[in-house]
Amino acid sequence: MNRRTRFAVLGAGVIAQQHGTVLHQLGEEVELVAVVDPVRSRAEALAAEHGAQAHATLAEACAAVDFDVAVVCTPTGMHGEAVAQALDAGKHVVVEKPAEVSTERIEALIRARDRAGTVVTVVSQHRFDPSTEIVVDAVARGAFGRLTSAIASVDWWRGQNYYDSGDWRGTWALDGGGALMNQGVHTVDLLVATMGLPVEVFGYTGTLAHERIEVEDVAVGAVRFASGALAVLHASTAVHPGLGTRLQVHGDRGCAVIEDDRLVHFHSAPSEEQALGLSMGGTRAGTNQVQRFAGPDGTLPGPVTSVAGRMSDAHLLQYRNFLAALRGEEELRVGLEDNHRAVGIITGLYEAARSGRPVVLSEPVTTVSSNR
Secondary structure: OOOOEEEEEEOOOHHHHHHHHHHHHOHHHEEEEEEEOOOHHHHHHHHHHHOOEEEOOHHHHHHHOOOOEEEEOOOHHHHHHHHHHHHHOOOEEEEOOOOOOOHHHHHHHHHHHHHHOOOEEEOOHHHHOHHHHHHHHHHHHOOOOOEEEEEEEEEOEOOHHHHHOOOOOOOHHHHOOOHHHHHOHHHHHHHHHHHOOEEEEEEEEEOOOOOOOOOOOEEEEEEEEOOOOEEEEEEEOEOOOOOOEEEEEEEOOEEEEEEOOEEEEEEEOOOHHHHHHOOOOOOOOOOOOHHHHOOOOOOOOOOOEEOOOOEEHHHHHHHHHHHHHHOOOOOOOOOHHHHHHHHHHHHHHHHHHHHOOOEEOOOOOOOOOOOO
């Protein structure tokens, strides 16, 4: 593209302000030209910050200004409608996670994307964290040998005032779920990124520490992957005062641990023979090789926070990948199919908790690759 890529942001809440800041960081490469929100005063306030136009509806924005990409920042349960409208208008799309609250709805968006012939990325910025990239690369190289298991946990706290702050919070219709869908989706996405195709899930959910919400504040489950590897999954907003997130990836020749987006443990045996030589396991000196990835100041790989501490450089990297995909220079790293797998684990666990039976997961049928 010879001119700037022109963006319209749909929804003018807090997350939209952050996307506006990232677009500003991209500089001359892009331009924010429209902000859409049914509450016109909110649209006008955000638009004024970026020299953009304010509109009440997407149709109004499409009629008034030419743009290439719609950034969907509406409440979760309204993502699909906004994405579908943007695709019908021939726009590329950046959509906040998750793209929709069910795999069936994501499949409908995949079909709409294929009809439109445009590109859709789902915000999954932690795939672009240095810690994640190191582990994903190690898996691809076989540095951990055969993957055997994983543990993914999100141990957070949300007070009752969090859920009471908005009518949509804690509802199935607009939140799509609780601790697992809202807070845990990024960690579930990293589970997919590192472990591959999920094929079956079972689990339990509970609402144990909060009132006046429809969804869970605790979820636990087990996931089986196509490789045969197994994973344990835990997500909660009922861990007072709140701990953090943790992903452990295990293989028969090595393992890695990412804690709060920072790589804290890495081990890879150079050969199967050396792996077998550590007969009893343990934490003896030399088993943690994480320092080989440390920077000159000894800092371990992790997120580098920017944008007033609200978003990370990983968001910027995802936007750059998206723009490169539009130009045909790179493959898109996070598409609708990727999000379908993460949401499949989450909604499958919800179904298993209701039915008391394991749920078999399936891939969407698509005629166009998500990695354009």
